[in-house]
Amino acid sequence: MKPYSIGVDIGGTTVKLGLFLNGSEILEKWEIPTDKSEGGKNIIPDIAASVRKVLEEKNIPMDQVKGAGMGVPGPVDANGFVEVCVNLGWKEIRPAEVFKSIPGFEDWTVAVGNDANVAALGEQKMGGAKGFSSAVMITLGTGVGGGIVIDGKMVAGSHGMGGELGHLTVNPAETARCNCGNHGCLEQYASATGVVRVAHGLLEKDARSSKLRDMGEFSAKDVFDLAKAGDEVALEAVDILGTYLGLALSYVTLTVDPEIFIIGGGVSKAGSILTDAIEKHYHRFVTLSEHHALVRTASLGNDAGICGAAGMVE
Amino acid sequence: MKPYSIGVDIGGTTVKLGLFLNGSEILEKWEIPTDKSEGGKNIIPDIAASVRKVLEEKNIPMDQVKGAGMGVPGPVDANGFVEVCVNLGWKEIRPAEVFKSIPGFEDWTVAVGNDANVAALGEQKMGGAKGFSSAVMITLGTGVGGGIVIDGKMVAGSHGMGGELGHLTVNPAETARCNCGNHGCLEQYASATGVVRVAHGLLEKDARSSKLRDMGEFSAKDVFDLAKAGDEVALEAVDILGTYLGLALSYVTLTVDPEIFIIGGGVSKAGSILTDAIEKHYHRFVTLSEHHALVRTASLGNDAGICGAAGMVE
Secondary structure, eight states, X not given: OOOEEXXXXXXXXXXXXXXXXXXXXXXXXXXXXXOOHHHHTTHHHHXXXXXXXXXXXXTOOGGGEEEEEEEXXXXXXXXXXXXXXXXXXEEEEOHHHHHHTSTTOTTSEEEEEEHHHHHHHHHHHHSTTTTOSSEEEEEESSSEEEEEEETTEEOOOTTSOTTOGGGOBSOTTOOSBOTTSOBSBTHHHHSHHHHHHHHHHHHHHOOOOOHHHHHSSOOHHHHHHHHXXXXXXXXXXXXXXXXXXXXXXXXXXXXXXXXXXXXESGGGGGTHHHHHHHHHHHHHHOOSOSOOOEEEEOSSGGGHHHHHHHHTOO | OOOEEEEEEEOSSEXXXXXXXXTTEEEEEEEEEOOOHHHHTTHXXXXXXXXXXXXXXXXXXXXXXEEEEEEESSOOOTTSOEEEETTTTEEEEOHHHHHHTSTTOTTSEEXXXXXXXXXXXXHHHHSTXXXXXXXXXXEESSSEEEEEEXXXXXXXXXXSOTTOGGGOBSOTTOOSBOXXXXXXXXXXXHSHHHHHHHHHHHXXXXXXXXXXXXXXXXXXXXXXXXXXXXXXXXXXXXXHHHHHXXXXXXXXXXXXXXXXXXXXXXXXXXXXXXXXXXXXXXXXXXXXXXXXXXXXXXXXXXXXXXXXXXXXXX
C-alpha cells in the first residue's frame, strides 16, 4: 500500500495543495499562484513541479505516492473531460492525462472533478458529513455551488451539471436576470450578493424602520447580525432566504434523498439562524416522510477542496 | 453461471411475475392476485409458491436460478427495509429476508426496490433508455412517480424518497392541496387527473370556445387529442403541463444530470406533442449548458417492473 496522496484545489488566483497520509491526515498544506497565461497551459506543469519539490524536501519517493486528485473551477464530465473552463483559460482538456504525461507521474492515479463536487466529497469524507455515505453540499459564497455524494461517490453528471444547485429555478416569477441568463435562480437570493439584494428589495417595498435602512450600504453578514438582534426587515430577509433554500433542499431530497445537507461558503458563517430558517421551510416542502435529512454547516472551510481531491484517489 | 432469474412487480391488485434468461430475455410472464388480508402476510409465500410451480413446469432446477428482484408499491430504503406499505398492508418488513426464509430459496439473491425506481431500472436496462448508464423515468398515471438510475444503479434514497418526482413543488403559489398535504406538487398538474384539472381551470378563466367546453366531461386523452387538432384551450393546457414538467426536469438535471429522461405511464401515450412541450420548457430552464438530456417515451409498458426487478439480480 502506498501511504501518500496529493489533493489539489485549482482556483482562478491560487492553487491550493495538500500532502496527505493514509488518505485523511494532512501532513503539509501550501499554495502556488495560478498562471492563466497562454490558455492556462502552465498550470498542470507548475503543479507537478511544486509537488515534486515538496516530496523531495520531505524525502518521500515518488513511488510511495498513490496519486493526486484535482478540483477544477468549472464543469468536468463523468469521464474527467473539461470542455471549457473560463476561470483558467482551458479548452477541451483532459487534465488527468496531461498530469500523467509528465515524466515521473506516469504511474500515479489521477482523478479530476468539479471543485464544488470535490469540496462536497471532502466534507463527506473528513468534515461535517463524516460518517454519512450520502451527503449534499451547498456553498453560499459570491455565487452558489453544490456537490452531490451518493454512496461515497461524487455525481458529476453526464454533462458536468451534477450538483449545479445555484441555478435551480426557485422563483419562476422573478423578473431580474441571473448571470446564467435564466430568471429566479437560487443564486439570485442565497449568494452573499443575493442576501443583500433581497434585503434592499424589502426596504424599497415599504417604509418600516430598520438598522439596514440607516446603514445605506450593508453586507450579507450585516443582515444576519441584525436579524440575530431582532431587526424585523433583516429577519424577513433571512426567512426569504430560508424559503428558497428550503425549496432547493426539497428538490434534491425528492431526487436523491441524502442523509445530510452541508451548508458551506461565507454566508454559512451565520450559523444556526441560517440552518434553522432553512429547516423550517425544507420540512414544510417535504411532507412525504417524517424523516428529513439533517442540515448542518460545513467544517473544513478552505481545506474542503484539497481534502476531497485527496479523497478521490483510491 | 446460473442462467435464470425472476422479476416480480407487486401491485395492490395483482402481482406480475416474469422468468428471465440471462437477465434480459423474457421466457414466461404470468400474474397472481395480491392477497392483502392479514397485513399482507401471504403475499411473499404466494409469490414463492407460484415461482416454484412455474419452475417445476419448465423443469428448471432451483439451483439454476440466480435469484429474484421485487418491486414494491411504496417507499423502500437503501437497505431494502419497508417501514410501511399501505397498498399491501405491510409494516416494518424486510421482504428479501422473508423470501429467503422460505425453504428452497435460502441461496437465492433477493433484491427489493420501490416499484417506480425498479421500472426506471427496467427502462434503462431493456427499454427506452437502453444503452445509457444514467436515466431518469417519470411515470404519468393516476399519480406521478419517478425513478433515478445513476451508473446503472437505482438511487433509493436514505429515507426511500429517491425519485419521488411527483411531489416536487413546481408551483409554490398553488392554493389547492395535493394528496401529500403540500401545495403545488407536479402530480397536481401532470397526472391524468391533473391534466383534466388544468384544462377545467382554463375553461373557467374565460369564455373562449373549445371542444372541451362542449364535452363537459373529458379525459387527459381528450385534452391531448384536441390539442393535436389545434384546439386553443387544449394547446394551452398541454403547454402548462410542459412548463411544470420542464421545471421538474431542470431540477433533476441540476442535481444528477442524467443522459436521458424517459416519460412513462398512461399520459405518455400522447407521444411527441407531450415530449415536445416538455423539451421546449426544459431547455429554457437549463441555460448552463447547450447539452441537454434526451426526452423520450417509455417502451416497455407494463413489463418495465418485472424487467427492472430481474435486472436487480446481479
